[in-house]
Amino acid sequence: MYLRLVREGSGYRYILRETYRDNECWKFRDLMDLGKDPAEYIEYPGGCGFYFKPEIEETLQEKGVDYTSEDLEKAFFPFLDPYVRQILEKFSNHRSIHSPWKSFSNDELYAHQQDLHSFDRRRMHFLRVGRVDIGDLEGRPWKFLNILLEKSRDEIEHTIEEMEKMLRPHEVRLYIYTALHLQSYFPAHLLRNHPIGLDPERVDSYFLEELCRLNADHRFFKGMDVPEDGSLHPFLVRYAVMYFDHEFSGGSLDNYIKEFFRRREFHHRNKVTRSIPTVEACKVFGISVETFKSMTRKELIQLYRQCAKKAHPDKGGDHETFVRMTDAYECLLAKK
Incomplete structure (x- = not known):
């Protein structure tokens, strides 16, 4: 059993569902509509104890569902009182959880x-x-x-x-x-x-x-x-x-470039990337300082990507040109 969030227009509700086997296929069926807050079906008599309202078990019995109290606890776990949930988490960390697949070859x-x-x-x-x-x-x-x-x-x-x-x-x-x-x-x-x-x-x-x-x-x-x-x-x-709604992060490419230089740095191993003046860095990409200032970070990354593909040594470009272009890019990117 599991609690499925179902969106309907601008609203939503939770459905208690069950996976079952139909011939050679796994399917699911709705067991009970829990509305917007499944927590309303949980009662706390005191202390760390809790139980589920009778209508849940009555519905499951009517539908002939084979379940245990642990199955319900697992399904409703995110909606339990935070303190009770914390106690259960500590308890579950100390008990042995047997995987049904552990004995399989x-x-x-x-x-x-x-x-x-x-x-x-x-x-x-x-x-x-x-x-x-x-x-x-x-x-x-x-x-x-x-x-x-x-x-x-x-x-x-x-x-x-x-x-x-x-x-x-x-x-x-x-x-x-x-x-x-x-x-x-x-x-x-x-x-x-x-x-x-x-x-x-x-x-x-x-x-x-x-x-x-x-x-x-x-x-x-x-x-x-x-x-x-x-x-x-x-x-x-x-x-x-x-x-x-999201963009690719620059981190992966930055790491790749650093690794590229590390593998090909046969000379000047102790050379530190120098700071390039903005005017000089802009000239590397053929743009003016005014154009650079009006560019967004995303536009700068796109410009570098276009130029780097042409200047990349593995694509027939010059190694020193590619290094200088990357230095200029890093200096400009830092200003964005």
Whole structure:
């Protein structure tokens, strides 16, 4: 069982749901509408004790749901009184939690994970590891995927949405870039794992292409009804909003450039990047000081990205020119 937040127009409500097995497919069903505040269904007799209002158990019994008190506690946990929740967290840290998959062999576990969609695999890998270069996630079992096993598509999305709340703003767009495996569109590109250095229009175009492809993938929506008019499913609408509401961070490219210099710095190892006057730095990019002052930080980054692609040594450019351009960029960026 799990509590699913359902948005309706400008409002929302919580639904108590259950995943169940239907032949060879995992589906979900609504058990009870809990309104806007599930906490209203929790009673506190005193101390650290609590119990759920009778109508919840009565509803579950009427629907023939097989559940335990721990199942309800887990579902309602975020809505418990903070003090009670803290006590339960301390208790759970000292009790042994047995994973139902612990006794499975690698072959058995791999067989169960075969049903997981590649989009789920890539999302979980980034959320657990935080890497754009995901390598090959196929051909072997991964323990971090066990949390998605025997769940309906709706419960999988619920689980991942909760984990996505831990993403920092500068990680969001990079996360979606990785989850949709957009680096596959730049197989030989030097910056395929550093999307801030790629053509933004091409990246946006590939993002929309992959999102539409996923929207038409019946395997991803297995066990669910897909809109027949071809409109974007709400599960994916949120990724469109997340993608265009955030930008790629410059950190990945900055780290790449530093690593690039470290590997190629055969001479002048103790040389410190000198400070370049604004006028001189602007000349490197062929702009006036007035133009620079009117530019936003984002526009400066785009200008550097365009110039760096032409001057990059791996693209036939001159090493010294690229170094000077990067020094000028860092000096100008510091002023923004």
